[in-house]
Amino acid sequence: MSELVVKDNALMNASYNLDLVEQRLILLAIVEARESGKGINANDPLTVHAESYVNQFGVARQTAYQALKDACDDLFARQFSYQEINERGNTENVRSRWVSEVRYVDAEATVKLIFAPIVIPLITRLEERFTQYEMKQISELSTGYAIRLYELLICWRATGKTPVIELADFRQRMGVLDSEYQRMYDLKKYVLEPSLKQINEHTDITATYEQHKKGRVITGFSFKFKQKKPKQAEIATETPKTATNDQNTIKPLTEPQIAKYSMILCKLGSISDLSNFPDYPSFANWIANILRTPEKADEQTAKRIFTALKTETDYSKKN
Template sequence: MPQPQVYKSNALIEASYRLTPAEQRIMLACIAQVRRDQPITDEVLYSVSVADYASLVGTESHSVYKELADAALRLKRREVWLTERPNGDGNREETLITGWVQSIRYRKAEGRVELRFTKDMLPYLTQLTEQFTRYALEDVAKMTSAHAIRLYELLCQWRDAGEREVTVEWLREAFQLGGKYPALKDFKRWVIEPAVEQINELSPLWVKWDQRKTGRRVSHLTFTFGEKAPEKPQKPRKGKTKAKAGGKAQDGSGALYGIPRAVIEAKARPGESYDDTALRLLAEAKERA
């Protein structure tokens, strides 16, 4: 069965907003239901059930309804700042401030909530033919960091490039951090590092990051990323005995990002960790492709 897909315009991917992980899951579960092949009005209701939500996050359903209902109510009060440049004109930047949903209906007896998107939000979710980003809902479903979900979307937007550089200030505004983590060391510790860790652990992408200075001040963050190698080797074809690259090590020691430990040990540079070696090998393989 095909996995539900999330489609967002790039303007929405880069918008400034703040949602909790629970609010993100509800919103993304509804976005994955939007029909892309026909016009959608703001009268359509999108439903998220306790069973769907529990399955999405991999938890028991008996205690989910309150979390679902509370998150839906908070979502009703959230705003999103969307910045666009009509016709690509950089001198005519326009900002739209709107909400995500205009109404919520609770159906407690049925164990579900229904949401209706605002009229202003619909153009960013439906009939997208260009400048949009797509990824599987499952990719972020189990992430517990709202920043990880946002960062994952920003990487997916540049998936073919394999690298994205943003200013620290822009990322802070996109995540609507306000006055939180004013010191760069705290921003990296509580926002960037946990987000990168969860993307590496829970998503189909691997990612590593670095920083760039303007003068003496760190001004930019650079993210290098790519698709993880398959974790399980495919069955060999008849007459073939060579295992597919990216499968688990034959000695049972496991693999890191799909690369056998034996390969990592053989290719590691002096002082280089297992993790750094695996990421470097993945990056080199992408360059050769």
């Protein structure tokens, strides 16, 4: 199943300033709520495991632990703003925190967070305008600016172009502080152009921008983008049948390697939901059979097992 992030467009267009890890953490929490079926409410925490962060964004395990721990220190203070039309037809400027509670459990390498009450309907209300995208589209974006720009663009996926976004509004939506990149040269060099470069290289769209002026002064930007054609290699990875189909860098394993890596994999939190066994050895034996003959498992299970293998070991580098 694809991991979908769903946000109300009011939230997608909100003005806020989150760093890269904080954005990733919130997106993982949204996916967790959706995929687990738990839903999102103002009382029950959502749990994000460091293993999920490692697998989704391809970072080292220790890096993930420290990044999530640091993110908890600042996330509670983070705010965002958006506009809403009230029953009298007047515009209300709304400001809220993202979370009402956040905890880091050091011994478990997990974050537990509860979204602020005002955020919950913005994420879960799907009867009105909403935007959804697969988490993999932002997995390789390495800056918060790139994620924000991608989210901003796909709100207009139906038309493939945005209206003119006034400069002040663009800065707010990108999370650029008033004190940052005040010169247009710096804003384009460090925010706009690197973000577009990442989007064009790593997501499912290719985008360009046009600057709009009053006289000689740039007053805003507009964007055009188009959907990339699916690459044959990307299509192939959706239906793995063997170890080499799913992970091109992984060669067939020997029996000693199968024994070794099945014991490693059976203890990973990222695939623990696959286990219906009473102990690790039984689960490891089941994993070993998939490593040996992946075609005997369903495609999604085989893909998860070999993705975990590549992520959690250095096997692909040594073979």
